[in-house]
Amino acid sequence: MPGTARLRIEEVGRRYGDVVALAPTSLDVAAGEFLTLLGPSGSGKTTLLSIVAGLVEPDHGCVQLDGRDITRTAPHARGLGMVFQHYALFPHLSVAENVAFGLQARRLPAAEVAQRTRQALDMVRLASLANRLPREVSGGQQQRVALARALAYQPAVVLMDEPLGALDRHLREEMKAEIARLHRQLGVTVLYVTHDQEEALTLSDRICLMREARIEQLDTPHALYLAPRTRFAAEFLGESNLLEARWEGAALRLAGLGTEVPAGAIAPGTPAFALLRPESIELAPADAAPAGAWRGRVVGCSFLGAWTRWEVLSGETLFAVLQPTRASTRRDAQPQEGAEVALFAPPGALHAVAA
């Protein structure tokens, strides 16, 4: 039955000579979950995906699919689906033949192969291009062929390795929606690799942030963005103001500004920073400063469309501030470069992260 699989990765690690490609890592993916491995290149995410696919054998640890140990199972016997980076479509087979390939490998009767191939092509809206060769269709269409090929035989788990990496921005948005739709519709379990934070935030149920061959933080997109545990996690996702913080007894306070930062899970005495997301900051005219606000001077201002971004220098600290653009806002009513302003972090906007 599709969609009920559960992938369990236990203490899986891999080195190449002296290079650790993946430190021993454990990870559970729930049935129907969309889990993204996010991280910069070389963080071990593709190695982990390749180990699950069976393309790379781990030095130790085990991979379980529905409680069945598949660590030593050959790739073709694992029953997974995979969308490769740059797709790896078979160049000598037509679009339909590419999609039918996995069905034929399962020795299904010809009629069923034909029917399910058609279904898969309809699902990605490519029925009209069935007889073209991969090189005769566009990049976005190739991407959809790769999706249809991986989904046609209804694998319980689908692996996707940077599937949108080769597309331009516009197509990427479109395909992101397509992948989200297919995931919802089929209820399939997805393990997804990307270095693009927007993709990860939009698509995932949970994000596994990776850094230097190990897991940095595993959390929902929401928690990862708002409550990153480390400076790396804070900086990797979104824009961040990282303010120096000092321990004064059991209280963590912003250096120079004195504002107290809720320490959360951070043990007193360990080096920490305070994260303040640019869009959490409120900006007010200098003469209307609320209590506890800092004073600063606007040193840069850029209009980004939906947002306007200010750079405000307060003492030694340069703050990035983002405010939504509203039709009612008049341009000349906003602070201009050189203006004195007040900055204000509403309660809960400050979040401590480990250095």
Added chain:
Amino acid sequence: MNAATSQATVTRCGLLTSSGLRGAAPFMPLAIFLLALFVLPVLAVLALAVWTPESGWQLAALQRLATTPVYRAVLLRTLHIAVLTTLLCVLGALPVALLVHRLAGRAQQWLTLLVLLPLWTSFLVKSFAWMVLLGKNGAVNALITALTGEPAAAPLLFNLGAVIIGMVHGLMPFAVLTLLPVLQAIDARLVPAAATLGARPVEAFVRVTLPLLAPGIAAAALMVFVTALGFFIVPALLGGPRQTMAANIIIDLVQELLNWPLAAAASAAMLAVVALLFWVYVRAFGIETLVGRARVQRADAADAAARLAGRRAHWRRRAWIAFDAVARTLPARPLTLGRDGLALATVAFLALPALFLVPVSFSTSGIIDWPPQLFSTRWYAALDTPAWRSAAWRSFSVAAVTGVLSLALAYPAAVWFVRRAGRARLPVLVFMISPMVVPRIVIAIGLFYLFARIGLVGSWLGLVLGHVVIALPFVVTALIAVVQGYDERLDQAAAVCGAAPLRRLVRITLPLLAPGLLSAFLFAFVTSLDELTIALFVTGGLSATLPKQMWDEALLRVSPTLAAASTVLFVVMSAAVLVAQALRRR
């Protein structure tokens, strides 16, 4: 749990697993083959120059080679002819390669074909063609008679000029084909970029294209020189006694005089020159350009070219200023026309001569003259003898088995080389292509020496083994390109889709590699079909191959039978080349 460690196997569904010495297993058959049938026999025969079982260590052979006027003259003449041939080949090949490169689409394909056909036309066939053209009653004399009204006095054959023409004609296609990949590797935007900086076409060519092409030119020169050094067909058929070259002497020494030490000494002298040039080349350009993979080392090569040209940049600058002053006086348009005209004339020089054999093969008279009296098929009928038929059968069967065996040895080695060779790449590549840079005559007497000891002289198997040695460098080079062009992830994708190894091989790997494999097979097939040097030594009196049969016949008497045999061979080889090309383009 389950922390059991596994051995370091890398890509499970890749074409190979594991690493280290055990991982080099796919390379071993080829390595052992070349060690036993190339390195060992060549070293054994070279050793005879200084050591023989009968008289132990001695330097008499080397001394005799250095002091006997006849031998010294032959060695010097060989160098002289080889240098002259190399210069003319490179100078002629350059405009042709540039023209082929500049053209696009159909025109380019046709021109490439016109260069490829003479490349794969047998040296024997090409030499016979020049006998038809330059003979006393040949086409050139006929033309002179027609123009001047005076009957031709003498053949234009049997002199240095004829030898040089024959050798340049035979070897120039190699130069063109060595230049082309290097030319293609040069970024096409560089010349326009130079133009935007104000360089005129001549300036862009001399200052941008030419320096980047330098490794290709050097590679072409090296390949032509090495082959020219060991040539014996052209001097024997088109030259006189005063054009005897080293290889002819070596053949005589081994076959007639049985003077192995002296033959070995002459081979060693030849090999020393080759080794020196090869060493200089590899030092300067790296080995990759030699096998048509300039892309990898393009920047290094340009660097090396600059080094070779000397670090004194201002001398180059001065030379350029002087050249520029002359170039500026030349009108641009006639220059372009002259360049293309020269290139086309050269292509005609390469492609046309073999065609003169076709009408001669249908001649009614028994002597070769021009224009031939038509029309008779008696010379084709004359081929229908047991000797010719057995030679044809032997040639084709040897060629087919050579192709299969070469592929079987080279394919695993090429896969290993591309995916797993690691740090061993450079020495391994030098080793695999080394039969290409050792003059064939040296390999041939080495094999003769070895086969005589193990009873393979005159055998079908001996021929196959010898031909595989000759064909391997070409097949390996071609297969390396094929394997590099294959995306291993396609195999992985098929595996994840649920396809077991056999299904992956049949549905994905083989269909994608087939054109490349077949093309490499045809390469080996045609090389074997054309091979005379090994056949000269390894075949006995009754076990000739087609080229050997033609050679024996030609030494006896040049008759239209040879033209008929040449025409048959020409048609077969052309068909093979056309098929190989068509497959490559797909």
